[in-house]
Amino acid sequence: xxxxxxxxxxxxxxxxxxxxxxxxxxxxxxxxxxxxxxxxxxxxxxxxxxxxxxxxxxxxxxxxxxxxxxxxxx
Numbered sequence: 135x136x137x138x139x140x141x142x143x144x145x146x147x148x149x150x151x152x153x154x155x156x157x158x159x160x161x162x163x164x165x166x167x168x169x170x171x172x173x174x175x176x177x178x179x180x181x182x183x184x185x186x187x188x189x190x191x192x193x194x195x196x197x198x199x200x201x202x203x204x205x206x207x208x
């Protein structure tokens with residue numbers, strides 16, 4: 135994961151509140167951001183591998199979808 139955050143902290147507050155929380159601590163929003171960024175990097179890395187295996191340089195939505203299923207065990 136990169137040293138500077140890629141996802142916005144305000145978005146994390148909105149996601150948690152949208153899920154039913156009345157209040158959200160700064161630590162909770164920051165932790166969600168870290169977890170989601172880690173998951174996103176793992177999905178993207180697998181998607182790159184899938185596209186290379188298919189002989190493509192372009193990542194397609196189906197690469198992301200399949201990688202997400204693998205990473206998230208859906």
